[in-house]
Amino acid sequence: MNKSSSAPLDIKFAKIKAVTFALRPAPLQESLDALKKRLGPTPGVYSAEPAVLDFSGWSEAELVEHGIELKAYAELLQAAGVLLVETRGHGTALESQAEELGIRFETGQADQAEPEQEPLPVQADAPSAAAKPDTEPGLIQANHPAVPNFDNARRTMVIDQSVRSGQKIYAQGADLIVMGQVSAGAEVIADGNVHVYGVLRGRALAGAAGDNQARIISTCFEAELVAVAGYYLTFEGGFPEENRSKPTLIHLDHGTEPAALRLKAINIR
Known part of the structure; x- marks a missing residue:
């Protein structure tokens, strides 16, 4: 019997979207501390995401x-549930370290085509404001994959049921509407706004591609974590009384220095 000449496997190369952490020159421990603070609690904003470390701004x-x-x-990334898949920078030493770890290495020029964003300083317990480019050297920038361009207004993904614990919903390049509750341990993410018309007990992340005008709205707020464009809040210490189990709007307040993530009670009756 002649064997078929066609292989049962095709190999194709695909470009994987990943969160890029661009680091500024600083001593190792200071740089690691900045990254740890930016990653936030575990599980956090970037959990289960592929990541790129960008040392393009460093000389050899x-x-x-x-x-x-x-x-x-x-x-450090692995402990936070983030998988390092690529390193960018200059020099044979960094390339050798990446090779030893089995991580893809690209020269610093690989980042030139990406849109520049103003770096964010980091705090362990609260959201931070955008920093001026030449302030502190240890701060890092988290660049999410770019939002796709559409001919029409931003799309909307509608989930017409509850999101159970362990589930993760991502509305890429779109707003997200959940017509039900988001259970504890569940995660809803959108590049645009997140609307939860039910109890929000899990984690909600809006502006995942960097839109700092994105908002989160819940008709019954009991969240584990909320984040807008990488700024996050957790609630281990409890909720403000005016927001506990009530309709709430979460947005970035750019009128303060530093900027801050705010909870605002809303009247929907």
């Missing part, structure tokens, strides 16, 4: 001077 001398060890970053 700065990488050596600050004792940069790529393995330390990879272990």
